[in-house]
Amino acid sequence: MTATAIIPRLKHTCTKNLVSCLVAMVFFCVNTSANAQEGRWVDLELVLAIDLSSSVDQNEWELQAIGIAEAFRNPSLIETIQSSAPNGIAVAVVQWSSNNSQSLAVDWTLVTDAASGRALSRKIKHMPRMVGGGQTGIHGAIDFSIRQFKNSSYTSWKKVIDISGDGQANSGSGPGQMRDQAVADGVIINGLAIINEEPYVDRYFRDKVIGGAGAFLMLAEDYDDFATAILRKLIREIGPPLASPLQPGLRHQDSKELASVAKTHATSDASRLRLPELLGRR
Numbered sequence: 001m002t003a004t005a006i007i008p009r010l011k012h013t014c015t016k017n018l019v020s021c022l023v024a025m026v027f028f029c030v031n032t033s034a035n036a037q038e039g040r041w042v043d044l045e046l047v048l049a050i051d052l053s054s055s056v057d058q059n060e061w062e063l064q065a066i067g068i069a070e071a072f073r074n075p076s077l078i079e080t081i082q083s084s085a086p087n088g089i090a091v092a093v094v095q096w097s098s099n100n101s102q103s104l105a106v107d108w109t110l111v112t113d114a115a116s117g118r119a120l121s122r123k124i125k126h127m128p129r130m131v132g133g134g135q136t137g138i139h140g141a142i143d144f145s146i147r148q149f150k151n152s153s154y155t156s157w158k159k160v161i162d163i164s165g166d167g168q169a170n171s172g173s174g175p176g177q178m179r180d181q182a183v184a185d186g187v188i189i190n191g192l193a194i195i196n197e198e199p200y201v202d203r204y205f206r207d208k209v210i211g212g213a214g215a216f217l218m219l220a221e222d223y224d225d226f227a228t229a230i231l232r233k234l235i236r237e238i239g240p241p242l243a244s245p246l247q248p249g250l251r252h253q254d255s256k257e258l259a260s261v262a263k264t265h266a267t268s269d270a271s272r273l274r275l276p277e278l279l280g281r282r
Helices: 003-038 058-071 075-084 114-126 138-150 176-184 201-209 223-238 255-266 269-273 275-281
Strands: 044-051 089-096 102-111 159-165 187-194 217-220
Touching: 044 058, 044 138, 044 223, 058 114, 058 223, 075 114, 075 223, 089 114, 089 138, 102 114, 102 138, 138 159, 138 176, 138 187, 138 201, 159 201, 159 223, 176 187, 176 201, 187 201, 187 223, 201 217, 217 223
Parallel strands: 044 089, 044 159, 159 187, 187 217
Antiparallel strands: 089 102
């Protein structure tokens, strides 16, 4: 074969190889981009949305923050995560008050075991109060919480917004329409009603706030009861099959102690100056 015949054949082969390489590179980039957008798979993405309207004073704010932080150090909660959510759960904390007043206080954090539970606990105990009073805008709180799922670097089959509060909405639209939108998007809204001020707030949460498959409402008699209520609520949200209520005394002998610790700390004048130091004792 002459050189003039070989050269065109070589050019043709090189062109085919180059095209194949380019196709492979494009396919790899598309796959990589898709995987990046999907993020790490977890069993639950959970937004904890805390009411910080004007009805919540400094003492009550501390009781909420400490109660949540203590819950993620609790062995029963960690055991529930490891047994029911082997891929872990991703948690974000939102503070809210009036309809246009919300803040992401703790960004998405993965919890798979005791060490990562303690890491999230430290973030929660160090978070400042970022929303300084205002009215009660549950519609805005749900809307803001829904948007946090779009900013999550995780993906899951179950997305939950956990709304805690002590009053009915009095800012912006009622929460029903936004609740229905969340449910249509596949998001579950559970509630923790603190009934120390409004006697029928539990009925309001049940009718207007919670929604979605398996949605439920739990009650805290007051802010002193918050720590026990949030621990039981988290275990119920994470446990299978989203789950059955806890039986009294079932691996929760420490729940009363947890509530007592939170109350003692939050009512101590000295502790207000050193809120982040509470959980360092463990």
